[in-house]
Amino acid sequence: MITMKNIILEGNPTLRTPAEEITFPIGEDIQTMGQEMLEFLKNSQDAELAEKYQLRAGVGLAAPQLDVGKKMIAVHIPNVDDETNEPLLSTVMINPKIVSHSVQSACLAEGEGCLSVNRDVPGYVPRHTRVTVTYLDLDGEKQKIRLKDYPAIVIQHEIDHTNGIxxxxxxxxEDPFHLDENVSILS
Incomplete structure (x- = not known):
């Protein structure tokens, strides 16, 4: 089980090193790590489990944050779809790549945080409002997904981790709260 002690913090060189692509077939180690990354996110969003294991809540986690230089991310965005009662997005992505994006940008009103950063960093983080991402799932199946607004921001944050950003x-x-005119603020 992944806990906060497994997550490396800013200053660790792995966070600034572009990760390597994962080749298929994947080993059991990669399969297990992907499942555990997703489990960590779910546990971190469960108030009881988060308190029990002292987890900071997160919606995304990248392999480099576990000191593993591989292009793999997990996301669990709980905003439940009212009709299906399913999470908005809950998956493991291997070798995720943004293949297209909008010209418009957006940022979160409260800024962004990160499980690898134990301090408040004020300022707007402009990102593409919409992205199309291709990736392989844990079974090696090619996937393509279109995301907008908050889920698009989460994915871009995690893919950045695989690129050392x-x-x-x-x-x-110079001005952490400066925004260009084509950037909207999501509350």
Whole structure:
């Protein structure tokens, strides 16, 4: 089971090193790690389990945050679809790649946080409003997904981790709350 002690913090060189693509067939180690990453996110969002295991809540986790330089991310966005009662997005993505994106950008009103950053970093993090992502699932099946708004921001944050980029790299150094006119703020 992954806990906070498994997550490396900013300053660790793995977080700044572009990760390697994963080749198929994948080994049991990659399969297990993907499942455990998703389990961590679900546990971190469960108030009882989060308190019991002292987990910080997260909606995404990338393999480099576990000190593993591989292109794999897990996301669990709980905003439940009212009709199906399913999570908005809950999956493991291997070798995720943004293949297209919108010209429009958006950012979260409260900024972004990260399980690998134990400090508040104020400022807007502009990202594409819409993205199309291709990836392989844990069975090696090709997937393509279109995301917008919050899920698109989460995916971009996690894919950045596989490229050695931290969220605060996107914040304007001179004016952290400056936004270009084509950026909308999501509350």
């Amino acid at each position: 931290m969220f605060y790299d996107h914040i304007n150094n």
